[in-house]
Amino acid sequence: MSLLDKRGAEFERFFTAVSIEMWGDDFEPWKPQGRLGDFKCDGYRVSDKLVFQCNAPEQFVARDVEGKILEDFAGALAHFGDRMERWIFVHNQKETPARANEAVHQLRQQHPDIDLRIWTSGHLASEVLKLSDGALQNLFGFIGGQELSDGMKDFFAKEFDQATAPVPPQQEAVVALINHNVFDDAMDNLGEIDREIRRRLLGYSLWLDPATKVEVNARIEGRGFEAGVIAINAQRLHEAQLINITENHYLPVAAEVCQQAADTLTEEFLLELQA
Secondary structure, three states: OOHHHOOHHHHHHHHHHHHHHHHHHHEEEOOOOHHHOOOOOOEEEOOOOEEEEEEOOOOOOHHHHHHHHHHHHHHHHHHHHHHOOEEEEEEOOOOOOHHHHHHHHHHHHHOOOOEEEEEOHHHHHHHHHOOOHHHHHHHHOOOOOOOOOHHHHHHHHHHHOOOOOOOOOOOOOOOOOOOOHHHHHHHOOOOHHHHHHHHHHHHHHHHOOOEEHHHHHHHHHOOOOOHHHHHHHHHHHHHOOOEEEOOOEEEEOOHHHHHHHHHOOHHHHHHHOOO
C-alpha cells in the first residue's frame, strides 16, 4: 500500500510506528480522548518541543488543506504554548497545494520563534528509507537479523545519493529466507499459480494486518489471477489454519508461515512507499 492509500487513522498509525523507530522514547504518540480530542497533536518530540499534526482525509480536497493548517496550528499553539518550538504538518500527498504553502509562509512571519515545516509523502518515505535494518525489520516484519538483499542495498544506496535519481529494480527480487522449511512445507506439492497466490495471501495477511479482503484480492487480481482461484486458495489456507477468513478480512494465524511469506515480498512493500 502506498502512502497515498493510507488515510485517516491508518496513516496516523503508520506515522507513529515510523516515528517510534526513528526517535524511540523521545517521541510521544498522542491519541484523541473523547471530547478533549488530541489537542491538535498526533505526536510530540520531547527533545526539541516538536508537535506533529497528520492529515490524510478519506477524500483529499486541495482547497481544504489551507484551513486545516491554520486550524491545527492555532489549536496546538493554544494548548502547548511555550512547549511548542517546532511544528510539522505531515500529509499523505506528493505535493502541497499552493495556498497551503502560502498559509505556512504567513504563519512563519507571524510566529518567527516557531520553526514550521510541511512533510509530504515523499518526505516521510525518505525518512523511512534512512532507517536501520533493525528498524525496517520491526516495521515491515522481516525476520530478526536477516540480511537485506544486494538489490535492496543498491536501492538504499541510490536513495542516499541525492545527485543520482533512484532507479527501480527491473525485476522484483525475492528476499532469501533464513529458515524456509515451514513456509515450503505449507506450499508443498502446489502448482505455480496456487503457490504464488497463497504466498501473497499469507504475506499480505501479516503485512497489511488487518488485511481487508477487498485490498488483498485487488492486489492479487492485479497480477492476473482470477477471483475464483484466489477464493479457493484462501479457503484452503483457512482450512489449514494458516489464516483466518472473516467477513471482511484475511487475518494471520500461523505467524511463522505468514512471516516468511511476507519476507519474500519485502522489496515490493518498500518500493510502494515511493509510489
